[in-house]
Amino acid sequence: MFNPDMPPTLMQVKVNKNAETVLRKRYYRKDGDGNPTENATTMFWRVAAAIAMEETKYEKSTIGVEKLAREFFDLMTEFKFLPNSPTLMNAGTGLGQLAACFVLPVGDSMEEIFDAVKNAAMIHKSGGGTGFSFSRLRPHAARVGSTGGVASGPISFLRIFNTATEQVKQGGTRRGANMGILRVDHPDIIDFIRAKERDGDLNNFNLSVALTEKFMQAVEKDEEYDLVAPHTREVKKRLPAREVFNLLVQKAWESGDPGIIFLDRINRDNPTPDQGEIESTNPCGEQPLLPYEACNLGSINLALMYAKGQDHDVDWKELRRVTHLAVRFLDNVIDASRYPLELITETVHKNRKIGLGVMGFADLLFRLGVPYDSQEALTLAERIMKFINEESKAASKQLAKERGAFPAWKTSVYGQRNLGPYRNATTTTIAPTGTLSIIAGCSSGVEPLFALSFSRHVMDGEKLTESNPYFEQAMKDAGAWSETLMDEVARTGRVGQIEHLPEALRRVFVTAMEIAPQWHLKMQAAFQRHTDNAVSKTVNLPGTATQQDIFDIYWMAYETGCKGVTVYRDGCKAAQVLCTGDGTQAREAKAGGDGKVVRSRPDVIYGFTQKIETGLGIMYLTVNEVDGKPFEVFATIGKSGRSITAKAEAIGRLVSLALRSGIAVREIVGQLKGIGGEHPVFRKKGMIMSIPDAIAWVFEQRYMGGATPVPRAGNGNDLASPKCPECGKELFFQEGCFICAECGYTKCG
Structure with a gap:
């Protein structure tokens, strides 16, 4: 009799430092004091055993529970496949809610x-x-x-x-x-x-x-x-x-x-x-669903499907095996999950949708020596996804023979067109894998790498440089590796600018911001052609991109059959920070060399002037706007030549520079609000402490609805680089969401 609580002798699972940090913080079960009560080995066994136990519900199952549990365990601990995070967190626990x-x-x-x-x-x-x-x-x-x-x-x-x-x-x-x-x-x-x-x-x-x-x-x-x-x-x-x-x-x-x-x-x-x-x-857009449906997702690590000497150096036999096993795993997850509403339980069991996707695609291209922005990469992407889609359907057909078709099959398009029976109404989705890819140690989803290398600052001022392993190995194989090179790559995140490297290497190891937006979209379309649901992908654009560039991308998405599109222009959000170098933003600077793009002033600009009483006299604050947002300010108080007039002008110039550099109003208010002066004055809606406090008050009332800005973590002095709210490290934007590579935090849940 199989006992899921008594695991067999298992090899201890080794995970990298980042993965251990993420698992310890988010996935391991904990005691009442918040201390982990399991490690990677026992966590993966907990999940494997719980999902394999669902096999006992089906008399025609072709595999024993204990054998299947071991296969599921090996599948995950070899990092060839991982289910969505709620399954890793909750399978085999009292909560038992496994859908994402x-x-x-x-x-x-x-x-x-x-x-x-x-x-x-x-x-x-x-x-x-x-x-x-x-x-x-x-x-x-x-x-x-x-x-x-x-x-x-x-x-x-x-x-x-x-x-x-x-x-x-x-x-x-x-x-x-x-x-x-x-x-x-x-x-x-x-x-x-x-x-x-x-x-x-x-x-x-x-x-x-x-x-x-x-x-x-x-x-x-x-x-x-x-x-x-x-x-x-x-x-x-x-x-x-x-x-x-x-x-x-x-x-x-x-x-x-x-x-x-x-x-x-x-x-x-x-x-x-x-x-x-x-x-x-769903929140990231890759899973269209009917009301009360749930998404049950998992991803195959394509980086580990590489096999030199085989067809296109891809191990198609292993990819088929992993696909079939992953479909069985995900179908079992549907039965194992305890959903929060009865209507959800009914709808999920009626249609039994699963979404098998991929991660590690950029790593696979690195191993193959194929540039992401090439026709060869597009052809391979389409072939791989067509293969996974077809094999996942074959696996679903096999499960239908063992277990029966999904209950709504007869009235579905499969039943109406005599295409079945199938166990699952859908089988493929390409979902974000930000946290899963940290655990698996691979590139995220079908995205290109955001940076080939970056620096982490740890305790006592020590700096550790981390690099993509396939990139580092390629440098060594080419005889190009050196500490100087790696420091340079850690500073910028890329190698395109390093002219002494062989052109072939620079061509293969391209990063997200070096790839033309059209190639991002072409790659999304290539995967979409053979995906039942949709594809999570961000089309990255440089800060200098125009609105016409985005118009063209949207129209191209429509013409090429995508089901949606997410664009991200570098620097357009106040919260953006790239995970490269020392934390400075890697954008072409027009002034100052600090990586901020300072927008040019239009010839004609309109705004308003507000009169404010301060402890140093009446101040007239003129705020000019572009597209309804503040663009520049002029603060005038007293007669020209006075020290206070000069200070007001200086503050206005600095605030204008921040606005034109893309700093959010909330950030500016957070810096100026509450600065004290020697002559505060009372107003109906509160006290004006000083000239900077008066500017903050105007901005707050007009643009923030009177809302008090949320205090920043840390010392609050870094306007340009908001950090992960959980670990304080830098965020980057990928797969439609802000992600922390350090602790696995994602703003999209």
Whole structure:
């Protein structure tokens, strides 16, 4: 009799230092004092045994539980495959919630809205993320028949969901992540597109606009399109489609938000259309789901599918074996998971969707000597994903013979087209693997490397340099390795600028910011062609990219069959920090050499002037704006020639420089607010302590709604480099989310 609590003699699992840090902080079970009660070996056995035990439910199973547990254990501890984080954290524990993300419906009544808030809180408590469509809600100022009042609209309820999320700690480790989606034909769409203009707003949400084919055709023809009230189906007004599309482009250029998804394309691939339309995705956008569905994800490490001398140096036989075993693993996870709501349990078991994806693709290309931005890489990507998709379907068919098809199979597209039976309605998804790739020691998802090497600062001022192992080995094989070289690469993160290195090496070892945006998009499209669901991928653009560049990327995503796209222009978010060198931002500087791009001043600029009483006299603060955001300030107090006038001018110049360099208002207010002076004065809304405090007050009232900025960790003096909120190390933006390579923190949950 198999006893999952009594593991056989197991080889001790070795993990690297980063992986051990992540596992200890987030994955190991702990005692009442927060001390780990397991290590990597016992954790992976806990998971393997718990998932293998589900095999006992099926009389026709072709493999014994103990043998299967050992195979699952080997699969994970060899880092050839890892399931999503909740499975690693919770399998074999009392919590038992193993799914990564869920989609909840938001109906057009107060009861339905707050049911969704409550259900989201339960999901976040259990360790999952949530996606919502707010497209069913009637627009702002629409009449509410039951009360005779007017509706507050989707944006106001978005804020309620965001606030509720702030109060619930996700799985005891991090706050919940959400996706908020609104159809492009909703009457409140302009407000939605602008919803995150103010820094810090809706900080627990990723936002995406759901674009329809009708809208995209109107953009192409430069025509108007209808805005339709969802509760009455009445056309409320018409807007020029291209102007709306251009506004989306502008906001993506400014901050990366909101993203876009192609809703009709997603629903064309809906395997169970009889159950309704897909209207939302999970927080990172790669998993479209029906209401009350969950995503059950895992990733194959392609770096370990390399086998020199075989077909394209890829071990296709091993990739087939791993794919089949991973599909069985993920199908067992569906049965092992205890979902937070009964409706979710019913829907998940009805469709049994799984999402098998990949990580380590950039590492595989390094081992093959193939540049990421090459036709050879695109061809290989498409071939690999086609192979995994086909083999995962074959594995699902085999499981259907042993266990039966998914219950909704007959009415699904598989049943209607005589394509089955299959055990799972979908089998492939390419999800973010930020934390999993740290554990596996490989590159993340299908992304290129963000940096080949970087420095970590540890205790007592010691600096440790870490490098991609395949890059370091290639340097040694070429006789090019030296400590001087590695220090240079750690400083910049890349080798493209090191002219004495062989061109072939510089061509292969390219990083995210060296790759033209079109190649990022082409790679996403290559993987999408053979992926049931969608692909998590960020199209990185340099800080100098124009809005036309983003327009072109969005249009290319539409034309090449992507289901959505996330763009990120370097430096567009105040919270961005690259994980390279000594923490300075690797961007072309126009002034100062500090890596900040200082925007040029337009010839004509408009603003406002506010009169403020200070302890040193009346100050007139002029704030000029570009695109509704502060661009420069002029502080005038007293007559020219006085010392206080010079100080006010100096403060204004420095604040202007910060604004033009992309520093967020919240950061500036955080630095100036509360600075004391010798003559404070009282106002109705508080005390003005000094000239800098007065400037902070104006900014706070106009741009932050009077909100007090959140204090920064550490000494609070670093305007340019906000850090990971958990370990204080630097964050980088990848797979649509900010990620910490040190502790595994991810803002997307």
